[in-house]
Amino acid sequence: MRRGGRAADYGGGPAAIETLLRYGVRFDRDTTGALSLGLEAAHARRRIVHATGDGTGRAIMRALSDAVRAPPSITVLEGLEARRLLVVDGAISGVLATSSSSTVLLPTGRVVIATGGVGGLFLHSTNPRGAFGQGLALAARAGAELVDMEFVQFHPTALDTDASPLTLVSEAVRGEGATLVDETGTRFMEITPGKELAPRDVVARAVWRHISQGHRVFLDARHALGSDFARHFPVFAASCAIAGIDPAIRPIPIRPAAHYHMGGIKVDQAGCSSLRGLWACGEAASTGLHGANRLASNSLLEAVISAGWVADSLSGAPAGQGRPHVAPAVPPPADPTPIRPILSRAAGVMREPDALTDAAAALLPMAQSAGMESDPALVALMIVIAALQGRESRGAHFRIDVPRSKASYENGCRSRLGRLCTPRR
Numbered sequence: 001m002r003r004g005g006r007a008a009d010y011g012g013g014p015a016a017i018e019t020l021l022r023y024g025v026r027f028d029r030d031t032t033g034a035l036s037l038g039l040e041a042a043h044a045r046r047r048i049v050h051a052t053g054d055g056t057g058r059a060i061m062r063a064l065s066d067a068v069r070a071p072p073s074i075t076v077l078e079g080l081e082a083r084r085l086l087v088v089d090g091a092i093s094g095v096l097a098t099s100s101s102s103t104v105l106l107p108t109g110r111v112v113i114a115t116g117g118v119g120g121l122f123l124h125s126t127n128p129r130g131a132f133g134q135g136l137a138l139a140a141r142a143g144a145e146l147v148d149m150e151f152v153q154f155h156p157t158a159l160d161t162d163a164s165p166l167t168l169v170s171e172a173v174r175g176e177g178a179t180l181v182d183e184t185g186t187r188f189m190e191i192t193p194g195k196e197l198a199p200r201d202v203v204a205r206a207v208w209r210h211i212s213q214g215h216r217v218f219l220d221a222r223h224a225l226g227s228d229f230a231r232h233f234p235v236f237a238a239s240c241a242i243a244g245i246d247p248a249i250r251p252i253p254i255r256p257a258a259h260y261h262m263g264g265i266k267v268d269q270a271g272c273s274s275l276r277g278l279w280a281c282g283e284a285a286s287t288g289l290h291g292a293n294r295l296a297s298n299s300l301l302e303a304v305i306s307a308g309w310v311a312d313s314l315s316g317a318p319a320g321q322g323r324p325h326v327a328p329a330v331p332p333p334a335d336p337t338p339i340r341p342i343l344s345r346a347a348g349v350m351r352e353p354d355a356l357t358d359a360a361a362a363l364l365p366m367a368q369s370a371g372m373e374s375d376p377a378l379v380a381l382m383i384v385i386a387a388l389q390g391r392e393s394r395g396a397h398f399r400i401d402v403p404r405s406k407a408s409y410e411n412g413c414r415s416r417l418g419r420l421c422t423p424r425r
């Protein structure tokens, strides 16, 4: 099932920001006291709210986790990892979870998956190493439908160091006028429409091609921001300082890195998955909002809005019967280490079918095994198969052998031949 070409109908952005303000998130304001709006890649105007420049996610997390801990009606279980969903008669009936010392069976008829992205399945990623799609493996093994798995977004500008995860250089830096240059000082994006603020996939491919040709790539903020850099981007400036880089006087070395997953657990506009009793929101869910290529800074907003849908839907849903019959065997702790080189080689910024086929052959036995690599291999396999089946290039999914989207080459055929011809498959 594929729907990456179309964004779902959405609304509620301003209301979501109001809600976050009520929970105490302190978004940056301008000198008049109004919310300060930033410009990011592929946005037509300044519309992004931030907190402490580049610390928005952290500020939201802090406020919401304080809010969750306040009421006695919410029990927070920390240090537990969900390892399997239990299903009875086609509906959720419980969660098997483990900590470092014990296994817990939680009977419930209602589960919400909000386990984040898949970047940790790649060698180079901005995501925490633990974000390797555990929730997607849980949902898939329980029988829920997943969608758009090939749409992994690569951020064009991660700080090129040996760190893991790589530090993100926010698009807002380019929004403030920083330019992409190579080691000779050539601004290689100058001829591309939109230049440095072209959509992420376009910039990521341009950077990837340039690196593949043997260049090093840098983000040059010396003229645009200079000594103001640390004031605009204090969190990132601190990371640069640790790496021994001062963006005010030296271009910042960058490379593309796996950053965001548009695909995931297919949900409707109430956040319901195809499996009774299972909801999903945030990056683990695929709502269709982002199409095949998320616009910068839309994900936190989507996470807040889709979590609201889930809350509304849950409050109206019967509690269901948590009645796991037999607890399944506890799988060993998941380890994506052997998966990373396979997936990175095959399903990176530019993909080609032979490498994808080889990766699928390597991943299948791992996914079927009972080893530590099994769950990460299953998620990687779903990405690879979707990338093989998506015989076109669309948004973040770029196939070297079919560099255009189906619609564009169908239209190309139409205008050239005056009739619709069958697209290449």
Ligand SMILES: Cc1cc2nc3c(=O)[nH]c(=O)nc-3n(C[C@H](O)[C@H](O)[C@H](O)COP(=O)(O)OP(=O)(O)OC[C@H]3O[C@@H](n4cnc5c(N)ncnc54)[C@H](O)[C@@H]3O)c2cc1C
Pocket: 056, 057, 080, 081, 082, 083, 114, 115, 116, 117, 126, 127, 128, 130, 131, 134, 135, 168, 259, 260, 281, 282, 283, 284, 296, 297, 298, 299, 300, 301, 303
């Ligand atoms: C460096 C960086 C910068 C970003 N900047 C922006 C930005 O400026 N604007 C924007 O809109 N988006 C941004 N994004 C994207 C955005 O942060 C993510 O899409 C968003 O945080 C996802 O939220 P989430 O709640 O779905 O998942 P997460 O925030 O990833 O939370 C998932 C949680 O689930 C837990 N978990 C995972 N598996 C299990 C399991 N099996 N059992 C129990 N718990 C589990 C994890 O430990 C984690 O705590 C950025 C992403 C990165 C990596």
